[in-house]
Amino acid sequence: MSNAPAPSKGLADVIVADTVKSKVDGQNGRLYYLGYRIEDLAENATFEEVAYLLLNNRLPNKSELEAFTASIANQAAVEPDVINIMKQLPKNAHPMAVLQAVVAILGMLDPEAASSTPEANMNKAVRLIAKTPTVVAAWARIREGLEPVAPRTDLGLAANFVYMFKDRQPTETEIDAINVYLVLLADHGFNASTFTSRVVTGTDADVHSAVASAIGALKGPKHGGANEAAMKMFFEIGEPENVENWFKSEVKEKGRKIMGIGHRVYKAPDPRAAILKVRAKALAESSGNRKWYDIAEKLESLARADEYFQERALYANVDYYSSIVLYTIGIEPDMMTPLFAMSRMAGWTAHIMEQWADNRLIRPKANYVGEIDKPWVPLSDR
Ligand SMILES: CC(C)(COP(=O)(O)OP(=O)(O)OC[C@H]1O[C@@H](n2cnc3c(N)ncnc32)[C@H](O)[C@@H]1OP(=O)(O)O)[C@@H](O)C(=O)NCCC(=O)NCCS
Known part of the structure; x- marks a missing residue:
């Protein structure tokens, strides 16, 4: 048995360096650049x-x-x-x-x-x-x-x-949508x-x-690929009237994750999602096709009303509504x-x-949990 401290799975809550570039305040749902x-x-x-x-x-x-x-x-x-x-x-x-x-x-x-x-x-x-x-x-x-x-x-x-x-x-409209998207994800x-x-x-x-x-x-898909995965999920749902059944069978019964929901750091609403939700709605309305926005909004409300999502503080993240913003201006999921x-x-x-x-090699250690000093077995004996 190793005496090393238990590793932090996924480096959660581990601070590895100082930065002045951006601050993600996960408790209060705030984001700052410089x-x-x-x-x-x-x-x-x-x-x-x-x-x-x-x-x-x-x-x-x-x-x-x-x-x-x-x-x-x-x-x-x-x-x-x-x-x-x-x-x-x-x-x-x-x-x-x-x-x-x-x-x-x-x-x-x-x-x-x-x-x-x-x-x-x-x-x-x-x-x-x-x-x-x-x-x-x-x-x-x-x-x-x-x-x-x-x-x-x-x-x-x-x-x-x-x-x-x-x-x-x-x-x-296109320039503004792309510019806001680029500012929010920088x-x-x-x-x-x-x-x-x-x-x-x-x-x-x-x-x-x-x-x-x-x-x-x-x-x-746990990181940037989530916008593509979210849009494909909305396609799979297909129509706003299918959202409830989809949520029940895919999420509640089969345990599938909702793409574009949840975040390692935010335990409050992602401030970028709020900005993009407003844009997504306006763009959907002006394009004359609210279907994808309506699906997204309905699914988000079901999740917000669900105890499982509430207990785990799972909110829509930046990828959820950005997929609607981008799709509405003609960007394919991939x-x-x-x-x-x-x-x-x-x-x-x-x-x-x-x-x-201020560069130094980033080289953490692993907690070796295998065996040691095993006797060598010649190939002919294995
Ligand atoms: C973002 C993400 C990877 C964070 O991962 P994490 O910090 O390791 O958190 P976990 O995956 O351990 O999630 C914590 C709990 O919430 C659940 N959960 C997390 N995201 C979920 C989601 N989108 N739908 C349903 N359940 C979810 C997990 O199953 C876990 O449940 P448990 O405590 O019963 O095991 C995760 O929320 C996720 O996969 N989201 C979907 C993909 C996505 O949108 N990624 C973009 C992030 S910006």
């Missing part, structure tokens, strides 16, 4: 403004924001070689797998690939934030057999994404993918390696997690730089 409330940022900031805040630990002034926004737009294009490689990938590949592979390729082509100075890391961060929407939009078209649309230098990141994705002028403490990026950085590996690893962590990655790119790279500023 001290600013998420509600204020969602109401007032562009995604570029939030990315600047996370990377530089302060809000930009007007000229700094203009220069940063222009720098993002000017670096949004990806090399034709990258597009050619993407065209060789299997059309049915998951967009997150494609994004992970392309980030690794961007790392090979990066002009400062061999350097990890603070300046080089900041340049890489800006390049990654700028190019990810282009890669995501390009893949959405390539897999349909369409030619990707090159980014414009006169559009902000949210508008440029919609323009490349749809090959037409974006509407104000950072969230030591979530699994951000922690992954910091672990990889702890080995002194380069920014692109850390980000490619973070993309792998984000893909899972493209939703790549949009999450477009946003979290700001948080990942900010954390990677924070890690670099």
Whole structure:
């Protein structure tokens, strides 16, 4: 028997580092980036403004924001070689797998690939934030057999994404929905993918390696993949009148988890979900199709009224209503997690730089519970 303390399964409640980037107050349902409330940022900031805040630990002034926004737009294009490689990938590949592979390729082509100075890391961060929407939009078209649309230098990141994705002028509603989504998901403490990026950085590996690893962590349905899983669940339910039966048979009888509900840290409503719920309703109403919103709202109310969900403090998280917001503006379920990655790119790279500023190998210990000193058995005797 080992005398080591019992491990904290899933590292729950373990504090592994200090950060100034974001504070997730799970008891009170509050989220802050660098001290600013998420509600204020969602109401007032562009995604570029939030990315600047996370990377530089302060809000930009007007000229700094203009220069940063222009720098993002000017670096949004990806090399034709990258597009050619993407065209060789299997059309049915998951967009997150494609994004992970392309980030690794961007790392090979990066002009400062061999350097990890603070300046080089900041340049890489800006390049990654700028190019990810282009890669995501390009893949959405390539897999349909369409030619990707090159980014414009006169559009902000949210508008440029919609323009490349749809090959037409974006509407104000689309720009606003994408911008709010990107602002809300940009950072969230030591979530699994951000922690992954910091672990990889702890080995002194380069920014692109850390980000490619973070993309792998984000893909899972317990993390960023939950928006895709939530939308597929709403499809499965099909109609608002099926919600009650579905909840009874799938959740109460079969014990299935509701995708987009529950959170490791929030034991109060997720403040991002409240903002997205309002957007989802408005978008659904203006699109003339409230069906998916109605299904989501009905299922959430059933869960909120249920003792099991109440006892465990399980509330809708950011992925629940964001799936409706994104689907209503034409984003297919498997493209939703790549949009999450477009946003979290700001948080990942900010954390990677924070890690670099005071870097130490992240190497916890395991509690070995197997046997020792077993006699060696020759192959012929086994
Ligand atoms: C987010 C999540 C992974 C948190 O995991 P965690 O902190 O390890 O919490 P647990 O999975 O141990 O959940 C605690 C309890 O609530 C239950 N629970 C958690 N989420 C649930 C859900 N969405 N539906 C039904 N029950 C749920 C668990 O079964 C567990 O019950 P138990 O105490 O009887 O064993 C989990 O809530 C989940 O899988 N949610 C659905 C996926 C999702 O939306 N992920 C995105 C998160 S932003």
